[in-house]
Amino acid sequence: MNPxxxxxxxxxxxxxxxxxxxxxxxxxxxxxxxxxxxxxxQDTFTKTWEYLARGGTIDNVKAFLYKIATNAIIxxxxxxxxxxxxxxxxxGYDAPEExxxxxxxxxxxxxxxRTLNELDEKYRDVLTMKYINELSVKEIAQSLGESENxxxxxxxxxxxxxxxxxxxxxxxx
Amino acid sequence: xxxxxxxxxxxxxxxxxxxxxESESSLMRSNIEDxxxxxPISYTKKTNPIVSPYANIFGFAKAMAFVFVGVILGTTGxxxxxxxxxxxxxxYPIKTSVVEPITGTVVxxxxxxxxxxxxxxxxxxxxxxxxxxxxxxxxxxRTLIAQKAIARQSDRLDLAIxxxxxxxxxxxxxxxxxxxxxxxxxxxxxxxxxxxAATMMMSLSIEEVSPKEAYTKNIIEEExxxxxxxxxxxxxxxxxxxxxxxxxxAMDTGELFEKEQDAIDxxxxxxxxxxxxxxxxxxxxxxxxxxxxxxxx
Numbered sequence: 062m063n064p065x066x067x068x069x070x071x072x073x074x075x076x077x078x079x080x081x082x083x084x085x086x087x088x089x090x091x092x093x094x095x096x097x098x099x100x101x102x103q104d105t106f107t108k109t110w111e112y113l114a115r116g117g118t119i120d121n122v123k124a125f126l127y128k129i130a131t132n133a134i135i136x137x138x139x140x141x142x143x144x145x146x147x148x149x150x151x152x153g154y155d156a157p158e159e160x161x162x163x164x165x166x167x168x169x170x171x172x173x174x175r176t177l178n179e180l181d182e183k184y185r186d187v188l189t190m191k192y193i194n195e196l197s198v199k200e201i202a203q204s205l206g207e208s209e210n211x212x213x214x215x216x217x218x219x220x221x222x223x224x225x226x227x228x229x230x231x232x233x234x
Numbered sequence: 235x236x237x238x239x240x241x242x243x244x245x246x247x248x249x250x251x252x253x254x255x256e257s258e259s260s261l262m263r264s265n266i267e268d269x270x271x272x273x274p275i276s277y278t279k280k281t282n283p284i285v286s287p288y289a290n291i292f293g294f295a296k297a298m299a300f301v302f303v304g305v306i307l308g309t310t311g312x313x314x315x316x317x318x319x320x321x322x323x324x325x326y327p328i329k330t331s332v333v334e335p336i337t338g339t340v341v342x343x344x345x346x347x348x349x350x351x352x353x354x355x356x357x358x359x360x361x362x363x364x365x366x367x368x369x370x371x372x373x374x375x376r377t378l379i380a381q382k383a384i385a386r387q388s389d390r391l392d393l394a395i396x397x398x399x400x401x402x403x404x405x406x407x408x409x410x411x412x413x414x415x416x417x418x419x420x421x422x423x424x425x426x427x428x429x430x431a432a433t434m435m436m437s438l439s440i441e442e443v444s445p446k447e448a449y450t451k452n453i454i455e456e457e458x459x460x461x462x463x464x465x466x467x468x469x470x471x472x473x474x475x476x477x478x479x480x481x482x483x484a485m486d487t488g489e490l491f492e493k494e495q496d497a498i499d500x501x502x503x504x505x506x507x508x509x510x511x512x513x514x515x516x517x518x519x520x521x522x523x524x525x526x527x528x529x530x531x
Contacts, residue, residue: 077263081262089252106262195250
């Protein structure tokens with residue numbers, strides 16, 4: 062094997078070891094499904110490798126991985142939209158017991174996570190990246206392909222909307 | 235808001251404790267390693283190729299070759315299409331001024347072949363008028379264009395004949411004779427057949443001369459011109475070859491040809507008859523007898 066190729070493989074697996082949990086967490090907060098989050102995480106790394114194998118170059122591995130993960134999540138949401146659980150529920154579908162939420166036993170943290178999922182995607186993405194994955198505004202901007210100023214505004218508005226939702230649920234006061 | 239942000243950071247800190255289990259992580263790592271081994275890096279690093287100093291030249295030559303082929307194909311197509319054109323068509327000037335002269339330089343390599351080629355073309359010009367008439371397309375504009383084409387072709391033929399007058403006088407005379415006959419035939423045709431009332435009316439209103447009259451006049455003038463040239467040539471040939479003197483007063487034209495039978499073949503006899511016929515035609519046209527006489531001592 063070409064030494065350069067071997068080196069690339071080694072660097073890639075190091076990136077996996079470093080960021081696999083962060084990507085998994087990001088995916089989990091976005092889709093709220095562990096199995097799906099695992100699949101999305103694996104897809105993120107395999108797609109990144111395909112890009113490298115075709116001769117692509119990556120300057121910022123962390124931002125690149127989040128970008129791939131974001132795109133994978135968007136694809137997942139599109140597919141899910143056609144067979145939305147909410148739509149099935151409206152039609153009389155009863156979710157399995159294990160997926161039902163016992164609000165009384167929920168911690169404040171769990172309620173905030175679920176509230177986060179009630180936000181528009183554009184706010185949820187930036188808030189998850191910033192507060193769960195601790196990405197900088199610059200890294201979020203690189204991952205989403207947006208300007209840093211745009212990301213900052215989106216974070217600010219996202220926080221305001223989330224606060225509004227939580228006040229409605231009387232968690233803040 | 236700041237308190238809420240702090241709360242978010244706290245929630246985030248709690249969230250960051252969410253991880254894959256050891257087994258999930260190792261299974262995923264194994265899957266990814268397997269994927270990497272099955273999908274090795276396939277690209278090769280691009281190296282700067284050694285550029286030939288002639289690369290641009292060949293590139294230019296290639297481009298020019300394409301342009302050349304395109305021009306040839308385009309020109310060939312136009313030339314081919316123009317061959318079917320008739321007087322008044324868009325491609326007709328290309329046919330008469332470009333295609334036919336170029337073809338002549340290729341197919342007619344000797345002076346005799348040149349005469350033969352130009353002779354064929356003048357028949358072609360006459361045939362075009364016939365075709366226009368058959369298709370009922372012979373209006374004033376097309377007639378004038380056809381006449382000009384005939385006049386030009388006649389000049390070309392005269393030039394070709396002139397070039398062989400010394401080297402091949404017999405062919406020159408025969409060609410003149412054949413062409414004269416052909417003109418005569420077409421003149422008769424137009425005299426005997428009506429060109430159509432509409433065409434006549436149109437031409438009269440535009441130029442006060444009908445196409446038929448214009449054409450006939452043109453043919454007669456051309457005929458007379460050819461005949462005069464022919465007579466001059468005969469006079470010169472007879473003088474040079476048979477040491478015959480041309481003097482005044484006049485003698486009958488028939489006597490001239492009877493005396494010089496060895497020098498002039500049967501075609502010249504026909505030519506003489508045409509001369510007489512043309513003389514009569516000119517008398518009809520002008521209403522007087524020409525004072526020109528060819529006399530032989």
